Amino acid sequence: MAAANTGRVFQFKLVLLGDSAVGKSSLVLRFVRGQFFEYQESTIGAAFLTQTVALNDTTVKFEIWDTAGQERYHSLAPMYYRGAAAAILVYDMTKKSSFEKLQKWVDELKERGPEGIVLCVAANKCDLEEGREVEVAEGAEFAQKSGADFFETSAKNDENVGRIFTTLVTNVQRKSEAARPAGEARLDAAPPKKTSCCG
Ligand code: GTP
Ligand code: MG
Secondary structure, three states: OHHHHOOOEEEEEEEEEOOOOOOHHHHHHHHHHOOOOOOOOOOOOEEEEEEEEEEOOEEEEEEEEEEOOOHHHHHHHHHHHOOOOEEEEEEEOOOHHHHHOHHHHHHHHHHHOOOOOEEEEEEEOOOOHHHOOOOHHHHHHHHHHOOOEEEEOEOOOOEOHHHHHHHHHHHHHHHHHHHOOOOOOOHHHOOOOOOOOOO
């Protein structure tokens, strides 16, 4: 079956959600450009970035909406998670309040998000172990309850960053494979999405 996918481009829209300053933009910049900035500016509205990666025999084009975590932008979020195949829910493991906030995102996505959206939880800033406020077990339990994968990440030290993105691709592909009749090629399961007006 893998051979059937040769030459295919899998467009993969995903969104990052979470409190301000947890490191959403930093994770995206690490993944897309291999960069990290100690003084990363807070996002205004949202940022759109793309990255194309060859995974096995597939070309995956990530279309990433990096949302702004400041409360005043919250009402814009549906524009960015609409049509997303996956979401990365980010908290800062040195800030309990950012962890507690994630439940609201899970609830909102369940209520208003795309059906069957694949979730992943990133406990970011794991390089700051001395400042830890959320235990690994707490994060992992929350993720499990939410039906999400769980990774502790560091955008700064490039820990588990690529892994979150590639795991999401695998999970989305698995899900669409499971949903389609046996024997069909898997990657056209997600319908090609039109680029949005601002993309
Ligand atoms: P908003 O755009 O306001 O929603 O914030 P954000 O979630 O995009 O956070 P951002 O990426 O701007 O990071 C906030 C601060 O945390 C910046 O000063 C980053 O340098 C820092 N930061 C991000 N990731 C890490 C990390 O893994 N480790 C450490 N030590 N600092 C990080
Ligand atoms: Mg940001």
